[in-house]
Amino acid sequence: xxxxxxxxxxxxxxxxxxxxxxxxxxxxxxxxxxxxxxxxxxxxxxxxxxxxxxxxxxxxxxxxxxxxxxxxxxxxxxxxxxxxxxxxxxxxxxxxxxxxxxxxxxxxxxxxxxxxxxxxxxxxxxxxxxxxxxxxxxxxxxxxxxxxxxx
Numbered sequence: 001x002x003x004x005x006x007x008x009x010x011x012x013x014x015x016x017x018x019x020x021x022x023x024x025x026x027x028x029x030x031x032x033x034x035x036x037x038x039x040x041x042x043x044x045x046x047x048x049x050x051x052x053x054x055x056x057x058x059x060x061x062x063x064x065x066x067x068x069x070x071x072x073x074x075x076x077x078x079x080x081x082x083x084x085x086x087x088x089x090x091x092x093x094x095x096x097x098x099x100x101x102x103x104x105x106x107x108x109x110x111x112x113x114x115x116x117x118x119x120x121x122x123x124x125x126x127x128x129x130x131x132x133x134x135x136x137x138x139x140x141x142x143x144x145x146x147x148x149x150x151x
Contacts, residue, residue, distance in 0.1 A: 010068035013096040018069070021098060025065045033058035072096060072104045079107075 012021045036057045040050030072094060079090040094104035 010071065010095060012065060012068060013101070016097045018098045018100060021065075021069055025062060025069070028065060029058045029062045032061040069096075069100070072100050076104055 012024060015021050015024065033054045036054045037050060040047075040053065072092065075092050079092050082090045091108055092104045094101045094108075096104075
């Protein structure tokens with residue numbers, strides 16, 4: 001479940017489609033601009049002054065919504081960079097219900113499934129398992145991922 005802070009940072013997380021999110025971003029920016037324009041007009045503020053305030057408001061709403069939509073992508077980019085450097089401990093916090101959120105959850109799901117499922121010889125062959133990555137990169141002896149059990 002999303003924390004209250006993530007709901008203000010990522011207000012469109014509950015929307016299940018990136019296309020719908022983009023449409024909402026455009027629509028909400030237009031609504032914000034229209035509201036400012038209407039308020040300025042009703043207050044008798046000259047158009048030359050209302051127009052820049054309207055544009056700034058629309059851009060601010062767009063930035064706020066877009067930042068929430070792209071923050072999981074930035075987080076995944078950082079995590080991928082760490083994984084490329086050999087740090088497989090990084091996890092991505094996925095709170096959105098759209099395609100980006102599903103993409104962000106996929107590596108953690110694969111990690112969980114593959115790190116607990118050794119092969120028949122007791123050694124994990126998962127490319128997501130740090131021991132096999134270390135084994136491939138350093139050509140060391142295989143590391144067992146299973147504990148010995150008494151018969």
